[in-house]
Amino acid sequence: xxxxxxxxxxxxxHDPRPDMGxxxxxxxxxxxxxxxxxxxxxFVYEEAHCGFNEPHSFLLVCxxxxxxxxxxxxxxxxxxxxxxxxxxxKGGEVSLVHYDGATQFSYQVPPRAWETxxxxxxxxxxxxDYRGLDPERKVF
Numbered sequence: 001x002x003x004x005x006x007x008x009x010x011x012x013x014h015d016p017r018p019d020m021g022x023x024x025x026x027x028x029x030x031x032x033x034x035x036x037x038x039x040x041x042x043f044v045y046e047e048a049h050c051g052f053n054e055p056h057s058f059l060l061v062c063x064x065x066x067x068x069x070x071x072x073x074x075x076x077x078x079x080x081x082x083x084x085x086x087x088x089x090k091g092g093e094v095s096l097v098h099y100d101g102a103t104q105f106s107y108q109v110p111p112r113a114w115e116t117x118x119x120x121x122x123x124x125x126x127x128x129d130y131r132g133l134d135p136e137r138k139v140f
Contacts, residue, residue: 001063010046010055011113017120033061040065044114045107049098057114072108075101 007026011018018027033039041062048055060071070081078101086095110118119128 002067003061005059005061007044007057007059009052010057010111011117013113013116015113015117017122018117019121023117030059033059038063041067041071043071043107044110046111046114073101073104075105077101078104 007029008023011023015021015023018024018030030042033042039061041064043060043062044057045060046055046057050056060067062068070078073081082096082100089095115128115131119125119131
């Protein structure tokens with residue numbers, strides 16, 4: 001199963017820790033979902049063209065880790081799946097006007113602000129050690 005939840009306005013890099021401020025309720029929901037045994041994958045993405053004055057964020061929650069394969073699929077694979085599964089309207093027009101493989105591909109990398117706010121959690125999540133490049137580190 002898959003669930004998509006609109007989780008409010010997008011954060012910015014100047015926001016405090018996620019458990020503080022106006023997004024504390026959202027962080028509580030994230031923590032509950034992260035600890036739930038039935039959740040195998042969670043993805044956050046932003047959409048700026050959904051009718052609000054500012055970009056809004058969405059959370060996709062999956063029961064199966066197989067969901068990751070489709071989330072990180074190449075854009076041509078997504079285009080094929082959309083073509084195969086989404087039927088035209090009764091009038092013969094395309095059902096999805098603003099979604100295709102390229103749009104899905106843009107959702108694959110979390111926005112920088114989401115990474116920044118996530119890494120302000122206490123204790124700092126281990127994934128945050130792998131952000132960015134260290135210019136002082138030896139390549140070989």
